[in-house]
Amino acid sequence: xxxxLSEEDRMLKDLVRRFVxxxxxxxxxxxxxxxxxxxxxxxxxxxxxxxxxxxxxxxLWGLDAPKNIDGHDLPAVSMVGVNEELGRTxxxxxxxxxxxxxxxxxxxxxxxxxxxxxxxxxxxxxxSAIGISEPGAGSDPAAMTTRAERDGEDWIINGRKIxxxxxxxxxxxxxxxxxxxxxxxxxGISAFLIDKGTPGFNVLRRIPMVGGVATYEIAxxxxxxxxxxxxxxEGNGFAPMQLRLGTRRVEMAAWSVGMAERALxxxxxxAPQRVTFGSPLSERQAVQWWVSDAATKIHAARLMTYDCAWxxxxxxxxxxxxxxxxxYATEMAWEVIDHAMQCFxxxxxxxxxxxxLMASRLRTMRIFDGPTEVHKWVxxxxxxxxxxxxx
Numbered sequence: 001x002x003x004x005l006s007e008e009d010r011m012l013k014d015l016v017r018r019f020v021x022x023x024x025x026x027x028x029x030x031x032x033x034x035x036x037x038x039x040x041x042x043x044x045x046x047x048x049x050x051x052x053x054x055x056x057x058x059x060l061w062g063l064d065a066p067k068n069i070d071g072h073d074l075p076a077v078s079m080v081g082v083n084e085e086l087g088r089t090x091x092x093x094x095x096x097x098x099x100x101x102x103x104x105x106x107x108x109x110x111x112x113x114x115x116x117x118x119x120x121x122x123x124x125x126x127x128s129a130i131g132i133s134e135p136g137a138g139s140d141p142a143a144m145t146t147r148a149e150r151d152g153e154d155w156i157i158n159g160r161k162i163x164x165x166x167x168x169x170x171x172x173x174x175x176x177x178x179x180x181x182x183x184x185x186x187x188g189i190s191a192f193l194i195d196k197g198t199p200g201f202n203v204l205r206r207i208p209m210v211g212g213v214a215t216y217e218i219a220x221x222x223x224x225x226x227x228x229x230x231x232x233x234e235g236n237g238f239a240p241m242q243l244r245l246g247t248r249r250v251e252m253a254a255w256s257v258g259m260a261e262r263a264l265x266x267x268x269x270x271a272p273q274r275v276t277f278g279s280p281l282s283e284r285q286a287v288q289w290w291v292s293d294a295a296t297k298i299h300a301a302r303l304m305t306y307d308c309a310w311x312x313x314x315x316x317x318x319x320x321x322x323x324x325x326x327x328y329a330t331e332m333a334w335e336v337i338d339h340a341m342q343c344f345x346x347x348x349x350x351x352x353x354x355x356x357l358m359a360s361r362l363r364t365m366r367i368f369d370g371p372t373e374v375h376k377w378v379x380x381x382x383x384x385x386x387x388x389x390x391x
Contacts, residue, residue, distance in 0.1 A: 013081035019060065035351065060095050061097075062096070062123075063079065063095065069114075070123065076310075076312045079250075080250065080253075080309045083255055083258070084254045087257065087258025087259045097122055097124060097128075100251070102118075104243055105117060105118045130174040130176075131164050133162055133164075141176070144176065146158070146175075146176070154224050155192065156224055159219075161218050164218060165215055166216075185238055186238075191231035191232055191240060194225055194229070246322045252329065253301065253325040256330050256332065260333040263333075263337045266340055294335075320382050327379075333362050334362045334363070338359065
């Protein structure tokens with residue numbers, strides 16, 4: 001059993017670490033200042049352009065995109081290392097294209113869709129969003145009510161979606177809808193590609209979230225979608241949607257490892273310097289246990305995430321492992337960062353340190369793409385066989 005990364009993966013991980021250290025970490029003071037002043041969590045246009053130019057020049061675009069569309073076609077194991085390093089910074093930057101929607105497109109596009117949607121997306125020319133959750137139908141896709149009905153060669157879509165990142169600026173949105181009310185999640189959910197500006201695709205409101213980020217609610221009112229923009233086969237949208245969700249959940253586990261590792265490093269640097277009641281914090285047993293537990297749990301989460309990614313690359317069914325790492329890694333990092341904030345005392349409560357934005361990000365990650373409780377339920381019912389008894 002091999003626990004070492006390949007030389008190529010180590011080199012890539014080191015390259016991304018240097019990119020984070022040289023390009024992303026220096027932007028954190030400005031990011032923190034903007035967020036603290038109520039301007040949200042974002043980058044200035046000149047900052048984003050420089051990051052785009054540098055990351056493209058380093059060959060960091062299209063890492064897991066197909067080689068025949070100028071990608072590198074890297075496996076999931078390679079991407080764990082990449083995302084672990086990206087998780088170390090609160091500077092909001094994604095290496096184009098965003099992997100979850102990319103993976104869903106790769107699994108489903110027709111040749112026409114490949115040229116119109118996938119290829120520009122891989123080249124970093126477009127931004128995508130995905131609409132899955134609905135008011136009253138979050139983690140349970142069977143409760144989805146948004147309907148798509150045929151009208152000749154086209155589809156007419158009506159319904160509402162919520163908690164959509166980038167809905168207002170996305171060039172296209174992958175939208176999930178019911179096409180068979182009887183089958184629903186068992187062959188009745190389809191995916192559609194909806195372009196920005198399509199009549200009937202209405203952004204209702206921007207929803208501010210913790211940590212300076214925002215999501216959107218949209219309404220579809222007799223939204224006409226051309227027939228060729230059905231993504232994949234009719235009624236077969238559930239499996240590609242799960243592929244997309246699984247990709248994001250593995251990313252979240254890797255980001256969590258990166259965030260927790262940075263918080264641990266901050267504690268190890270600060271604790272020997274801070275003296276209270278005549279002794280440095282590093283001599284307090286409580287702090288020592290925080291450090292020890294953090295190192296142990298980070299190690300466990302990292303091994304679990306790489307194990308899951310390796311099995312994914314082998315084509316195995318990893319639904320249980322994905323739920324395990326999504327729940328464990330996000331909760332682990334939440335605990336580590338909470339202890340780091342406690343270690344820093346009042347300074348840990350300020351908006352001058354990255355800890356508070358890391359904590360805010362993790363707080364949303366413990367909900368987004370399935371809350372911790374749902375993932376624990378998935379693992380438990382799989383082990384107890386409760387889903388098989390229900391079928």
